[in-house]
Amino acid sequence: MTASAVKSRKEFGKTLAVDITHRLRQDIVACRLKPGEPLKFDALKLAFGASFTTLREALTSLTADGLVVAEEQRGFRVAPVTSDDLIDITQTRILIEIELLSRSIANGGDDWEIAVMSTLHRLGRIEERLPGNHVENPEWQIAHRQFHEALVSCGRSPTLLGIRTSLFERAERYRNLSAMFRPQPRDKVGEHRAIMQAAIARDTNLATSLIDQHIRSTSDNVVKYASHLLTES
Amino acid sequence: MTASAVKSRKEFGKTLAVDITHRLRQDIVACRLKPGEPLKFDALKLAFGASFTTLREALTSLTADGLVVAEEQRGFRVAPVTSDDLIDITQTRILIEIELLSRSIANGGDDWEIAVMSTLHRLGRIEERLPGNHVENPEWQIAHRQFHEALVSCGRSPTLLGIRTSLFERAERYRNLSAMFRPQPRDKVGEHRAIMQAAIARDTNLATSLIDQHIRSTSDNVVKYASHLLTES
DNA sequence: ATAGGACATATTTTCGAAAATATATTCTGC
DNA sequence: GCAGAATATATTTTCGAAAATATGTCCTAT
Missing domain, CATH: 1.10.10.10 (Winged helix-like DNA-binding domain superfamily/Winged helix DNA-binding domain)
Known part of the structure; x- marks a missing residue:
């Protein structure tokens, strides 16, 4: 240990x-x-x-x-890591995250827009500063988490937000697992920016669709690079 | 105590x-x-x-x-009981329950149909046997829980099912609270039967719509008869 | 009379030993 | 040599005492 x-x-x-x-x-x-x-x-x-x-x-x-x-x-x-668990987490996250993002877009005011933009800006700056694989960097992870938190922060449901946090952490473990074996990280800065823009534009359908893809592709990436570590089918 | x-x-x-x-x-x-x-x-x-x-x-x-x-x-x-918490639980339950019921309708086979029908049958028998306010009766509560569990049992998501169970219990506490002050229970046997029939008929839209109403009206009933016990708002 | 501080009491939090249970090893009979 | 019982060891689980913290009470100074 x-x-x-x-x-x-x-x-x-x-x-x-x-x-x-x-x-x-x-x-x-x-x-x-x-x-x-x-x-x-x-x-x-x-x-x-x-x-x-x-x-x-x-x-x-x-x-x-x-x-x-x-x-x-x-x-x-x-807790062991398994394909079934990853799929379960991913699908559940998509459901919860879409609901919270929709509500945030409906409820969020100026402060929300500012929080979304500024957390994304910080994330971008950190990515510029850090060369190569920044996914395993703690500073990047915190900024990344804060951006996604800002997006859903006006969901107005303590219960859903608590569930979301728990699922985010479980998923982060899988991301860290795959980061060990991924040579270069895929460029997520574009994805994050598109989500931010759709959210600020109050385009719920586009924003939720982008979040869906974002979560799904992150999960696919884990399978791609860490499948040899996952037990079960 | x-x-x-x-x-x-x-x-x-x-x-x-x-x-x-x-x-x-x-x-x-x-x-x-x-x-x-x-x-x-x-x-x-x-x-x-x-x-x-x-x-x-x-x-x-x-x-x-x-x-x-x-x-x-x-x-x-x-944990205190509050209006906000009840609303939060209710809305979250609707989201989760609709998702799980949809999946169950898609995935469930003969065994699922049998489980849904037989748990409803038992619930009906118990209601016939028990006069008046059966909601606070432990036997009824178990049968009621088992019927709703059967409905979602083919959701194939341990995570969502776990969340559902937790929310069901939190909601049950509010039901028990209002049962103390409700003179006669509303007739739920019809609601349950309609949900069962829609589910077996694989009518996802109808079944989820009925579940939505069912959860919502249960929550409304709590507010109606136990609002004096809820703090906040 | 009242605010603030010092003391006393109540309650939670943490610890390491003891009990309960599971795992590994040895011994016996065939 | 091997299966199964018996013993020994390792590990978890539970306990009640001790430490840490919060709450309540009393006293004093203004």
Whole structure:
């Protein structure tokens, strides 16, 4: 196990359990903890410097997020990556993302337009600055996530937004998996710009259609470059 | 606090924590634990006969389900019931349920048709047998849940089905809330039958439209009879 | 009388040991 | 030599005490 070392405590949350939940989540999404890998308490204790109980609480949280699977009396493991799971996540994301984007286009005001444009601008600048494969770069990932968050930020449904966040992270794990084996990233700057323009123009049909394609092609790319890592058909 | 007393251990799961999660969930959905009520460890320990740690794990699970809210360093409480939350749940349920029902109609075979018909039949028999307000009856609730589960059972998406189950439970809590104040239940047997017939006839548009109305009117009924219990707006 | 601080109490959060369970190893009988 | 029981080891799960934090009460100064 090569998890993140013991950093400064309480980086993300007030309680240690919440903090460790976030750190474990990051390690899993970034594939520093490999899919299917058993999460044994002795090793976790060493890596995160917390007790059984606290780690157990964190793992329980992540189980609900679909990033960890629990086998009763047999411990926890990082959720495996499978073709079926990727397809499931992709189709569900498309459904949720289209709904939230439609609502945002209907509800969003000036602030929303500004947020969408500025997060895209930042993403573009980062891509200019970073040569080659920027997908695995943390700075790019944050900016990328923020752009997509801005797009749906006026969806006005805490429930849907929560589901979306969870699915986005599960999908990001697959993206990170394929990034390890992709020689050059496909040019997504054009895709993102087109989505932004359609959204700002309040063209719901076009914007949702572009998002659909965007999510779908991202998923296809994972299959293309990481299929040898996915179990099942 | 009037939670379920200490029953036979390990009724639902192999581990105590999973078992207590289920029992706590039932108590919350049935409103035996009231919305907004603080969930203090001393009281829970007494009611469920488990230690801090085990209870903590259960509460963390339920927080992910949206039935419990956690305020860091200030403990847990039963999720409050609000108009906004009910609206959010209702709209999200409609989206998810329509998607799953459409897929089931497309995918379902003979076994699916049989499951839909037989679960509806059982529901009808139970309604005949039980006089008056059967909504709060556990037997009716199980049969009702099983009918709706059968309808969407061929949706072929573990993720969507999981989300659906979680939303169904959150909505059931609101139904139980309004059932306390509803003098006579509206006749739902006709609605359920119409949904079944449209589904079996593979009339996706009609079936999804009926499900939409069904969920919407259930939600309206909650507002009608329990609005005085909902905070906000 | 009241705001602010110091103390006391209540409650949550974390820990490491003990119990329960699963996995690996050894031993026995055939 | 091998299957199956018996034992030993590894790991998870649960517990109650101890630490950390929040809440309530009392006292003092203005």
